[in-house]
Amino acid sequence: MTPARSLHVVFCWHMHQPDYRDAQGTYRFPWTYLHACKDYVDMVAHLEENPLARVVFNFVPVLLEQLDDYAEQFRTRQFRDPLLRALASPDLKTLGVADRHIILDQCFRLDPEHMLNPFPAYRRLYDLWQFIRQDAAEMGDYLSVQYLADLLVWYHLAWTGETLRRKSATIQDLMAKGSGFTAADRTALLACLGETITGLLPRYQALAEAGRIEISTTPYQHPIAPLLLDFQTARDGLPDAALPESTEYPGGKERVQRQLRRALASHRQHFSEPPRGIWPAEGGISAEFVELLGEEGVQWTASGEGVLGRSLHQSFTDRAPARGRAKYLYRAYRSAGQGPHLFFRDDSLSDRIGFDYKTWSGHDAATDFVQRLEAIWRDTEDQPAPVVSVILxxxxxxxxxxxxxxxxxxxxxxxxxxxxxxxxxxxGDYVRDHGDAAQDLPKLAAGSWVYGNFSTWIGDPGKNRAWDLLCHVKLVVDQKIGNFSAERQEAIRQQLSRCEGSDWFWWFGDYNPGDAVRDFDGLYRDHLRQLYDLLEQSAPAELDQAISQGGGSAEAGGTMRRGHT
Incomplete structure (x- = not known):
């Protein structure tokens, strides 16, 4: 039985991958299906095994679209992902040089400490490759077909979730065998992966229908909506931020509305009902964007702790906000007393999961996290229904x-x-049961969950150049789109949506690892080229030049950021 005063805790797990497909529908990178077989399957399994747990899963529509596409590939066995095509090949001797190089380039891209070193047979494959590369990368052409077979199998085994390994006899048998994998072994592995991916979304939907989880969404291709609406919002958190040469993103409001409405439609298609909430891309909000959410009937949205801090300072200029995070962080708000309920991420707790607990034992980390929540419960004894938002x-x-x-x-x-x-x-539970207690936030600052500002996506020379390239092609879209059929116009708008995604701007900047920057830089410029092709216009020569080089060694490979410095 729930006690009279509880600390409400909301975990919001954000599931997202950008669109990795090129103009032919071929996947340039395999991250969508690899994360499906490792992480999305584990995350749903934990909820299935813990019937008293309740969380929010946020699925970005472009991820759902790719999961649907992978499920179709497994049903038809027409693979548009090079790694899956190789895994499904009955005879690896028929692989061309380009496909061999894709395997060798991709199949060691993981965290070696936890996904390679624990498996001696896989580690031997890596050591051999490193030895060969000391002479020349081309030496990889001399590696045997059996080496490629073992490498393909081990890479996929390393990218399986722990819950899948514990339940799948196929995975267990292959790991025990260790080497010398046959075409039959690869076929069995492929079938296991296919069953996992095709059954994934129905498992989430079943939990949602049982009332055990809530599924929310994000504008369709994960755009930074406040920046599409107004570049000047970048200066709310960083007054001296350098902005792109383009003064605005042309027609930004219409584009945000389109991405939002497409997301709502996609969610209804996948989960049979509209979402109650929106986790905006990167927790990026502004007063104008939150107003648009309210117009679409969205009940809740969320952002970062830094955004709340600045909002309180802007709202109460004659007095400082109440001291101590417990006095202001653990409650719901509404912008100017209306629109969606606003929740703000506890950066410290969220970052401990994202970055710090990885070196702890599971028991010690979980115990520490619970003790921190107990301290918050004691510190909020004057609040009838405090709520902690853990979002990552x-x-x-x-x-x-x-x-x-x-x-x-x-x-x-x-x-x-x-x-x-x-x-x-x-x-959604909290809004239903305690929504009336939400506090008024007279002024809502613009910002994201990363540092409370937009510096991760704008202000750097590379990021600003990427925005200018996007603005230039958007002007061409506006000028030329009326010349085409309705079907072509829809293809143009869809491709424009891909280019508006936040991920491209995230990776630009020399503080990120060079390989990742190269990958996303190249794919972004290819998406822009494809848009010009749809418009029957020549792409500018500038798209042949890399936007950013990278070269840093960002924490967690650059895929995540801490919410505060």
């Missing part, structure tokens, strides 16, 4: 945990589900 990626952290975070998550859900003073809930 649902996929990227676990690569750096032992056993894909299995022991940490299992213990965490167990401890919280049975705690006398802590109640796991969803944002």
């Amino acid at each position: 990626d649902g996929e990227n952290a676990w690569e750096y945990y032992p056993y894909n975070g299995y022991y940490f998550l299992s213990e965490l859900y167990r401890l919280l589900s049975n705690h006398p003073h802590i109640q796991l809930c969803t944002f």
